[in-house]
Amino acid sequence: MKVYFLGTGTSQGIPVIGSSHPVCHSVDPKDKRLRVSVWISWEDTSLVIDCGPDFRQQMLHSGCSRVDAIFFTHEHADHTAGLDDIRPFNFRQGPIPLYAHVRVLENLKKRYDYIFETENKYPGAPSVDVHEVTDAPFIFGKKQIVPINAHHGTLQVFGYRIDDFAYLTDVKTIAPEELAKLSGLRVLVINALRIEPHDTHFNLQEALDFIRAINPGKTYLTHISHVFGFHEAVQQTLPKNVFLAYDNLEINI
Numbered sequence: 001m002k003v004y005f006l007g008t009g010t011s012q013g014i015p016v017i018g019s020s021h022p023v024c025h026s027v028d029p030k031d032k033r034l035r036v037s038v039w040i041s042w043e044d045t046s047l048v049i050d051c052g053p054d055f056r057q058q059m060l061h062s063g064c065s066r067v068d069a070i071f072f073t074h075e076h077a078d079h080t081a082g083l084d085d086i087r088p089f090n091f092r093q094g095p096i097p098l099y100a101h102v103r104v105l106e107n108l109k110k111r112y113d114y115i116f117e118t119e120n121k122y123p124g125a126p127s128v129d130v131h132e133v134t135d136a137p138f139i140f141g142k143k144q145i146v147p148i149n150a151h152h153g154t155l156q157v158f159g160y161r162i163d164d165f166a167y168l169t170d171v172k173t174i175a176p177e178e179l180a181k182l183s184g185l186r187v188l189v190i191n192a193l194r195i196e197p198h199d200t201h202f203n204l205q206e207a208l209d210f211i212r213a214i215n216p217g218k219t220y221l222t223h224i225s226h227v228f229g230f231h232e233a234v235q236q237t238l239p240k241n242v243f244l245a246y247d248n249l250e251i252n253i
């Protein structure tokens with residue numbers, strides 16, 4: 001299985017528009033972060049988790065030419081605002097399956113009503129097949145997908161486990177019973193916004209406490225704010241086997 005980090009930034013991305021912060025002016029490519037998303041592929045299966053406002057740019061840059069599904073974590077714009085740009089995939093493949101919590105699907109129907117139109121739909125509009133994700137594991141691409149429940153402030157979010165890999169973002173709290181679903185991981189991806197605490201995201205210490213509880217082989221931190229610091233400087237402070245992810249990083253699991 002190949003995991004390609006399409007974006008590792010928090011909601012505004014890095015650089016932030018108009019910012020004078022030194023990280024926003026860094027010349028290190030690892031300090032340029034598009035909105036958070038990951039492309040996962042194995043054998044003849046290719047999926048992305050989330051589809052934010054940088055989706056088009058991410059698909060062009062990564063060379064991704066087929067998307068068999070989009071799994072959504074939650075409905076916030078930094079995870080969903082690229083949905084209109086699935087059209088090139090529609091023209092080649094047909095409707096794209098969307099997997100999400102029913103609440104997220106209802107939200108997308110409200111925000112992208114023209115995509116879900118059943119009468120007199122504009123012929124060039126995106127087309128999707130919706131699949132409701134519940135707590136129950138499901139099969140996709142011949143693999144078992146295990147949804148992981150967590151909370152982003154008061155908002156429920158889903159993470160996804162596929163074999164010995166799990167991807168969770170926008171987590172602030174997670175119930176103890178969900179941790180058992182994350183045992184024996186080789187690779188974990190988890191959000192860590194910055195050093196300072198935040199109301200709806202893990203900060204670094206909360207992410208490190210979570211990593212200690214899960215004990216994966218390796219961990220990559222994502223959904224990173226510019227105020228976290230320069231990539232190289234932050235990386236040097238991290239424990240062994242914990243890494244800051246960066247855009248276009250590709251790992252094989």
Ligand SMILES: [Zn+2]
Binds near residue numbers: 010170223
């Ligand atoms: Zn987010």
